[in-house]
Amino acid sequence: MTLRSAYDDLPAEASAPAATDPALVDEALDLLSSRPLVVLTGAGLSTDSGIPDYRGPGAPVRAPMTYQEFVATPEAQQRYWARSHLGWQRMGRALPNDGHRALARLDPELLITQNVDGLHEAAGSRRVVALHGRVSEVVCLSCRTTSSRADLERELDALNPGWLERHGWAETRPDGDVDLDDTADFVVPRCGCGGPLKPHVVFFGENVPPERVARCYAAVEALGTEGALLVAGSSLTVMSGLRFVKRAAAGGTPVVVVNRGSTRGDALATYKLEVGCSEFLTRLAARGAGAHPLSGSPA
Incomplete structure (x- = not known):
């Protein structure tokens, strides 16, 4: 050829x-x-x-949260982490x-x-x-300190007892979160400097x-x-x-x-x-x- x-x-x-x-x-x-x-x-x-993809044959249309949405309000960050905490249960256990x-x-x-x-x-x-x-890392958007996602997951478990049991049915998305709207009572920790935490990955809208x-x-x-x-x-x-x-x-x-x-x-x-x-x-x-x-x- x-x-x-x-x-x-x-x-x-x-x-x-x-x-x-x-x-x-x-x-x-x-x-x-x-x-x-x-x-x-x-x-x-x-x-x-076991990790679904965005655009493969038969994949549903999805609209992941953009970087601009994530940084806009604490409510958006709460919604993201509430979903991502559930999605991590599959993403974090996936094997090669x-x-x-x-x-x-x-x-x-x-x-x-x-x-x-x-x-x-x-x-x-x-x-x-x-x-x-890598979704296994977390970064503070204020001081840029990186930390372990596994450590954050343990903190999220402690701050939100029963969350996984109540919402574990939700469908996992390719980027590690889930389809879920009821997130208003989810508690999200912040960095020791007081800044917001974000997965250390490139969101849509970032370079x-x-x-x-x-x-x-x-x-x-x-x-x-x-x-x-x-x-x-x-x-x-x-x-x-x-x-x-x-x-x-x-x-x-x-x-x-x-x-x-x-x-x-x-x-x-x-x-x-x-x-x-x-x-x-x-x-x-x-x-x-x-x-x-x-x-x-x-x-």
Whole structure:
């Protein structure tokens, strides 16, 4: 299959064929197993761990709280933490799945994840950029002190006895909160300095820290035409992930997208595969991919 060397002159309708054909899947595996890799993962990779995604086939329309909403009023923060405290009961107990473990074995030049669940690190991946942060950490918006989410959860339990028992039926959302409207009596602690606490993750309406973006760009650019970018389980709907696909395609780096459903990067993909992430990554790891490091890699 011809590799595309630029993205800005592609017609809007151009795209790699969405493949379930075993022969095309094997072609993509052959390409990836012979090259240094950077991997970009999204919520679709964690669905096998019981964490729902936002945009997969059949996923309901969701409207997560934005950063602007969160900081606007104490009531918004109360609503967020009341829901998130319930959602943590699933998110905080989730375990890595076969896809996470396969990526740990692959040990790519850099693993860029849009997920905040920490499952790549739990699986043993070494070189990870958590693009949107980790939900296991909490930050004070006044003094910027970070602390453990597990410690905060224990405090929330103590301040809100019976809350989990009364509302544990609520449906978990992908970012770790739930669908719940009755939150007016929930008690939220504050930092020792008196400031409001927020999960140490990038909300909608916030920017990804520039140093994270720079590290990811450097790793993608270092691939050149001899490496490959693998996207697993992301619809690439938001620019925080799509920009790396664009950068790879502009530099002549082949791009393989593994995702059930269309993505905004399909037009830039050398292969677009409609197969399960865990199954595909397990097969890729079995071929010994990732054993072709770049000399002088910035990752």
